[in-house]
Structure formats: structure tokens, C-alpha cells
Amino acid sequence: MTYLYFPGCSLKSTGRAYEESVLEVSRALSMPLTELEDWNCCGATAYMSISELKAFALSARNFALAERQAGNGEVDMVVPCAACYLGLNKAKRYLNEHPEIRSKVDEALHAAGLEYKGSIRLRHPLDVFVNDIGLKNIAELAVKPLEGMRVACYYGCQILRPYADFDDAHEPTTMEKLMQALGAETVDWPLKTRCCGGSLIGTVPEVGLRLSYILLKEAKRRGADVLATACPLCQFNLECYQDKMKDMFGENIGLPVVYFTQLMGKAFGLPDNRLGLQRVFVPLVSPKRAKAEVGGVHVSE
């Protein structure tokens, strides 16, 4: 079994901290990730909304490269970015289920001297860590358990919808189990797969910001010290716009928003600067600090 790492554009830019922490944590778990060579755009949102076929072809090129790089063995492509994970997953399913799309894509790949055999498996690191490595092995590495830290696990809308490959689409628990294995407490909250606002923060900010604010507000009301995400866009929206939310809703949320992999690294005792934690706007306070204040104002949907 080979794990090939597909970064996608975000993990090389705004989501740098996600890449840094995923790679560090994988190394600590003795499953170092090899980056897919010569990868290209996953084909996500922008392409998909203009030309599906081109989006599928972009995805398929990555699949073909991965199969080639892996040789003959089975290959698991590890995709941390939620948008890439969904886009690639969609492409893989369409290529499997629609021969007319497959033949066109095959033709395009052929022109580039490539071939997609169809053996690729797409995995989110959350799935790989919990289901391949196992909670027991992870817990053993947690030399600095996250005791006293209350985590709101946030999955976002993409990694389990519409393809609920490794957990329930609406009530997932994988990340909670992981955080508990690391010694943290998890917050029971019903918004863990609700939309963060996505691109609306850039296009219709009054709607997008409210969606983000609803999530942060509710997490805080339920006593979370930190919100853990699995998606670079969610992390960006939820953390970097907190000052704008303050202007809009008159409240300073001040809730740290980090990648779940950063919390893993923290529990493994890895230094902050190797986990990208020096890049955050809302600093992650030590787990032992006083509990967050529960309560606060309501906001309309």
C-alpha cells in the first residue's frame, strides 16, 4: 500500500499550516507522505462550474500520475483539502459510472501519454489516521495529551457530503473519537457539518459572514476552547474574519480555529513552528487555561 499526498493549491498557500501539520503528524505516525509528482489543479469549484468535462480531465490526470508513480500496487491518494477531496471524489465516481465521460477523458489522457486504470482510492487524512493507523496507536504517541481542552470538531460540508465514505453525513464522530484519544474533551454541538459560508464570504459577505459567525457563536456557547477544522477554506473563513464579524455583530469571538492535525501535533509534543501554529491570528491558548465563558447573545439565521 502506498500513500501519495495530493496537496492542491490551498495547502501551498493560505492553508500552509495544514500542509505543515499533516506532514509532521504523518511522519510522527511512521507513515511519511510522498507528494504526488507534477500534480495539477484538482478541477474543483471554478472549473467544475464552467466545464465539467475539463474538471474531470484535470482530476483524471492526477489519478493517472498517481497510478504511474505508485507502480503496480494499490494506491491511496491522501487529500487533506476538503474541496479537492470532494472534487476528486466526484470525478472518480463520474468516470466509473459514465462510460461516455470516461471515453472522452481517456482520449485526453492518451494524447498526453497517460492512462487511468481506475484503481485509485481517495482518502481523507482523518479517515486514514483513525481507520488505518488506529486510535490506540495515536493515543500512544500523545505525550502531551490535550487535557482540559474542549474542542468543537467541525467537518464542514464537503468531506462527507454527498459521499459519506467513512462516516455519517450529518452526525459524524470520527474527529471526536480522535480528539478524545488525544485527551481532549469534545463539545456536543449540532452544527458540525453546517456550511461555513464558503466563497460567499468573498462574494456576498453579509450572508457569508453570518454563516461563519453562527458556527463560532454556537461553538463558544457550548463551551468550546478551540474549533478544529479539516478544510482550508473553513479555517480561513472562521479564523481570519473574526475582526469583520466583530464590526458586523459587535462581539469579539476570539475563538481559536486550527486544523485537527495541528492539535494532533500539539498532543504529540511537536513544536508550534513545525505545525504552522506560529501563523495563526487567534492564538491557541494552552489547554489548561480557564474555561470559556458559556452563554452570549443569539443571532438570527
Added chain:
Amino acid sequence: MSANRISPNGPPKVGVYICHCGINIAGKVNIAETVEFAGKLPFVTVAREYKFMCSDPGQDLIQQDIRDGKVNRVVVASCSPLMHEGTFRRAMSKADGNPFLFQMANIREHVSWVTSAKEPATVKAKALIAAAVRRVTLHQPLERKSVPVKPDVLIVGGGISGIQAALTLADSGKKVFLVEREPTIGGHMAKFDKTFPTLDCAACILTPKMSSVRAHPNITLWTYSEVIGVEGYVGNFKVKVKRKPRYVIEELCVGCLECIEACIYKKGRVDDEFNVGLSKRKPIYIPFPQATPLVAIIDKESCLEFKHNRCKKFCVDSCERKAIDLNQKEEIKEIDVGAIILATGFKTFDAKRISRYGYRKYPNVYSSLEIERMVNASGPTGGEVKLKDGNAPKAVGIVHCVGSRDNKTNRYCSRVCCMYSLKLAHLIKERTGAEVYNFYIDMRTPGKGYEEFYERLLEENVHFIRGRVAEVTDWAMTPQEEGRLIIRAEDTLVGTVRRIPVDMVVLSVGLEAQPDADDVRRLFNISCSAEGWFLERHPKLAPVSTFTEGVFLAGACQGPKDIPDCVAQAGAAAAEAMALIDRGHVELEPNTAFIVEELCSGCKTCIAMCPYSAISFVTEKKTAAINGALCKGCGTCVAACPSGALQQNLFTDEQIFDEIKGVLTYV
């Protein structure tokens, strides 16, 4: 010419009759071209077309040609033999033709309905007709055997459908075996408080029927029993029934409850199945006060004596009639019946499968079946509708279509949920005065008095919000929502997302096939739809028959239905069974296997293969022999025979190969 092509009624003269089936076939197949083609095939003396071959004038065409001596074998190119093979065979018999010198070419289901263009449809129709013509020239005249029918009937399932069918048959003088796997009959209906739309008390109308079943001299009631084997064929089924041990002797127990009182466990400790887990029962119990038979049962899984072998067995001592027998063994009964009615019912959809509705996550989210028990006066709360904290709810939301009309779970409409949701809404409002909100996709209330009941609810100020519920959550956005359950749904009439805070949520779960429907289907050799419902022979014209002669369906095992429909269908199934039994005999299809003794090597391979035990070994001749009355014509032995000694009427190698050649030669 093969020697087989000459039969007692002379060399083959084949008549080919091509049916338009209105435009069902004629709209896709070029009929004129096909008739011309058929007329030129070898042995064909007559080729005709007609708008509806199955009609009387259509059948007359065939009969006239036979009587005129123009035709002695017939091919009808029309629909599936399942539909009209019988019709045309009867037509031939009436004209003194042998009905087995007949072959159907299915150019409707296999051609016109599944082909998009006219040209390939015509090509395929021609190929199938050519095949049928070649085949029919090799057919032999055959005779049907008449076999007497056993007079008794087996009914599987003791819900309202099984009960109704059993009473109808028993009242007509037929002996009925009613087999129920639970400790009591009554099924789902026994759990309900009221029935829609009349609000009749379910127990008041059901329990008299239950006790009639118990008392009826013509009914043998076996509860806590399961059918484990079915052999034979229409009119002559041999059935094995396993009577599971209830550790209480049914003939001695009078249901006095002393043993239950005496049990070492002072309180119930196992989820009570009858109250769908809303209360606890003891290991020795009677499911409910009107259980039929009113006989105690010991649940081996939870009984201390069975688990650890060291109970003081107060129950045994407490029974003056010495009815408790901890050494009771299971019993296998063998019965002979002429007809079988399956009335095995349904199960309700497991609401946990839709995680966003919060079932089993939020304590005050209930399934509709749980609320049925809660509103029932003899239920776990004595008919009081209350929250887990004991208070009455001030607002209740009823979510329709949970596990129905949903691509992710079940696509079909469960038919009963709109009406039972209305009933529950009425009862909840009546008991608590709470505001009741129904969240529906469409209100489906077709039925006598159903729409009127809906209107009544509207007048009772029950709220109706059109929109499938997105989620049930405890995420409060306003102080008023704090601590309550919030139902989020798009109100598609207003065009906005609504949040309705309530205290209790009722999930109106759909109906699903029983989880073991597939095993039951195999046991009785019938078919299931993709959803697991037992398949009727024809959705409109044979709704209680199955593709296995002598096996009939009643109630929700065939598809979701309400009580009136179940009862009606049970009556129909009983009438069908009665018609079969009163006829007194069945004609067996002659498509049985036969043996060419000279070829049989006596290897006995076929004997073990035969599912009907129709093959025996003749020691003197060292060959196998087939009992024609037992053979069902399944063909298993024919395929298994290594020396080709076994052949099957209407399916000889020669007939099948010639049929294939007919297709291939043409294409």
C-alpha cells in the same frame, strides 16, 4: 426433416398469429413486414395479424384455422406467456387442438417495450417468430394430469390480515392452520390505540376477532412457531412448522399471572417488545392483557435459570396447574395443505438511519410507533402523552415521510403515514392541548372519509407546514428556543426556511418489508420486488396470487397498506384459496421430466438434486425413475444428468437447440 416433426396429427402446419396489442406492439414493430416474413417460413401455412389476439375474435381466428384443417400447430407473437399462454392454450383445446402444440413469441415485453427504434424492433420480432416456429414443429402433444387438492389451508402471520383470512376460511368450513412467530397474534394493529379515520378503538374491533380465532373449531393456532420447510406443489403442499418452546404448557396455562408475580425479578428488566421499548418486562411474561393465546412465555435470553442455572424457580412453584415446564423442547409439526396464504406483514423504518432527525440522540424524539403506544390507554403511560421529564409537551412536531419518498432510504410512498399522522395529531391535541405541527411533502388522503378527516384536523387548528424537514436540532438561536427541540424546514408555500421550536418530535416512519422477507420468499418459492415486498402475479388483475400456484398474499407483506385494504385483501386471498380447494383438483402442467432408460447409467446424481423428491432408484433395472405427480418440471435433474438420459417435456434439447437455430439463422 426430423422424425420428431411428424406427430399423430400429421406433418406440421404452423399458423402464425401476430398481435398489434393496440399500438403496444404495432407502434414499434412493422406488422405487415413481419406477417409477410412469417408466411414464408418453412411449415407455416397461415400467417395473420390482428389488433388484439387475446380478444374473442382473435381467438376465433386460431380456432377457425384449426377447424378448417389449415393449421395443427400455433405460434402467437404477442405478449409474455405469463400473460396469455393460458388463454391461447385454452382456445386451442376448444377447437380440439392439443394445447401444447403451441408456442408464444414475446414481441411486447422483449421487443416493442424495450426497443427504441422501429427497424431493430422489427428485426428482433422476426427472429423470435422464426425461433418459435422452428420450436413448435418439434412439440409433442401432451396431456395434463389431474391431481386431487388437499382441503386444508396454511396461513402464515397472525396480524389483522392473517386473522381475517383465517376466520373467513374457517367460517366456510375449511380447516386452517394459523402460524405466528410471535407469542401472540394481533400484529401491529394490536399496538394501536385508535384507527383512522373513524377513531374506532383498535382493541375493540380487533380483540373479538383474536378470541374468535382461538375459539374457532376449524382453526389450529400455533403461535411462537415458524414455517421451516415447504415441499410439494399447488393443492399438495407438505409444510414443516417449528413450534419453539415457550416453557409454559399452552393447554394448562390459564393466564392467571401468578408466575409473573412470583418471578425472582421484582421489576421488569428487559425492553418490552409490545411497548416498543417504552417499558420493561420480566423474563416470564404475557405480552399484553388481550394476548391470544393468553399464555405466559419465558424468554430464555433473560431468564436467570436459563442463563446461570441457579434460580429459585418461584414461577414453577407458584403455578398450581403445573403449567411451567423448563424442559420443554421444540416440536416439529408436519401438515398437508392445499393452499397457503402469506400474511407476514411489515416492519417500521428505523429512524436512526436518518441521523439528522436526532432519533435516539434527543430523548424527546419519538417514532410514531412509540407514540401509538404512548397514546394507548393500556400503554406504558396509561395513555398520557408526556416528555421524558414527566411534563406534558406544549408543542409537538410531526415529521412526515421519514423513510418514505426519499431517494436515500425508500423511494416509495408508505401510504399510511399521512393518515396515521393526522390521527396522532388529533390524539396528542386531545390529550395535551399542545400546538401540533405537521411537516409534510404532500398530504395524501385518498380513501373513504380520509379527506374529511384531514379537514377536521384543519378545523381543530393543527398546523400544517409543507416542506420536508431538514433537521431536528437543539441549536437555539433565540432565547425562546433555548432548551427546546427546533425543527428546521423549508416552508415551500411561504418560500422561507422556518424554525419551529417544539418539546416533542414524532417521526412518522414508513413501512418496510420484513428483514427476513428474502428467506421467506425462498421458502415459499415466490418473488420479491426490489424493495422486498412480495410480488403479486399481476398488480391489477391478480393482486393476491403469486407466481407460485396455490400461494396467495394478504396484507402489508405485498406492499404498504392500511387496515381496510389489508382486510379486503385478506378476504380476497381467502376466496382464492377457497376456489382452489372447492374445485377439488388441480391440473398439473405436463412440462415434467422423463427418463430415456436406455441412456441411464444409474449414477443417482439426479436423485439428490431433485428438490421435490420425485426421483427414485429402481434397483432391478439399475435406473432412475420419475414420479410424474411429484415432478414440478424445474429441470434441475435434466441439467445435471451426465448421460443425457433425463429429458423434459416442452424443453427437450432438440426443441431448445432448434429455437436457438431459429434466432441465429435469421439474424
